[in-house]
Amino acid sequence: QSAKTADQGKVLRVGSETTFAPFEFQDEKTKDYIGFDMDLIKAVGKQMGMEAQVQSMGFDGLIPALEAGNIDVAISGMTITDERAKKVNFSKPYYKSGLSMVVKADNNTLKSFKDLEGKRIAVQIGTTGASEAKKIKDVKVREFNNAPEAFIELSSGGVDAVVNDLPVNEYYIAQAGGKDAKIVGEPLNSEEYGIAVAKKNTELTDKINKAMDELKKNGEYEKIYVKWFGK
Numbered sequence: 381q382s383a384k385t386a387d388q389g390k391v392l393r394v395g396s397e398t399t400f401a402p403f404e405f406q407d408e409k410t411k412d413y414i415g416f417d418m419d420l421i422k423a424v425g426k427q428m429g430m431e432a433q434v435q436s437m438g439f440d441g442l443i444p445a446l447e448a449g450n451i452d453v454a455i456s457g458m459t460i461t462d463e464r465a466k467k468v469n470f471s472k473p474y475y476k477s478g479l480s481m482v483v484k485a486d487n488n489t490l491k492s493f494k495d496l497e498g499k500r501i502a503v504q505i506g507t508t509g510a511s512e513a514k515k516i517k518d519v520k521v522r523e524f525n526n527a528p529e530a531f532i533e534l535s536s537g538g539v540d541a542v543v544n545d546l547p548v549n550e551y552y553i554a555q556a557g558g559k560d561a562k563i564v565g566e567p568l569n570s571e572e573y574g575i576a577v578a579k580k581n582t583e584l585t586d587k588i589n590k591a592m593d594e595l596k597k598n599g600e601y602e603k604i605y606v607k608w609f610g611k
């Protein structure tokens with residue numbers, strides 16, 4: 381509790397790539413950054429007596445920004461991986477995800493990941509989707525700055541499939557205009573999202589974990605989850 385008082389009113393500098401609905405995206409009217417991650421980091425900040433201020437940046441710029449000390453945390457649907465954990469600390473996992481594939485709604489030949497051999501795939505640069513897609517035999521992987529651009533490429537026929545996080549694919553198809561697309565096959569893997577913090581900032585990682593425990597205990601996490609994902 382004493383730490384809480386010390387940090388009162390301090391700004392928590394948050395980095396995120398904000399075109400990843402329903403985790404982080406811009407409200408068309410207010411231009412605010414909204415989504416599951418945005419509500420979560422605001423609540424975590426509040427719990428620590430800090431005000432979360434979000435800066436939008438490229439996904440592949442988040443870890444460098446943490447290393448440079450330009451932001452305090454990154455929350456961006458970021459999967460906890462061993463490779464990233466060499467460069468940054470992660471909070472405890474806060475969301476279970478996984479990769480899935482999206483094809484055109486009228487495509488009846490691509491049914492699962494094994495059908496992607498030799499195909500053209502769009503991904504977001506710097507993501508787990510990008511690294512998994514590159515492992516497929518004879519593929520042509522095209523990397524885009526964000527997921528919406530990858531979906532546009534699919535829509536215009538420039539690629540055969542998009543490999544991206546399942547909940548984002550689901551949101552795109554159900555609510556973000558992806559009427560001409562569908563998810564096929566089983567998820568490729570399971571992944572967990574974590575909040576990333578600079579290596580040297582171990583104290584902050586501990587505080588974030590404590591704040592998250594508290595939000596789970598007091599029902600706030602559950603409220604935010606239900607708001608964005610339903611039951």
Ligand code: ARG
Nearest residue numbers: 397400456457458459507508
């Ligand atoms: N979960 C994937 C990863 O960590 C994709 C995250 C992309 N996030 C974003 N906000 N664009 O590589």
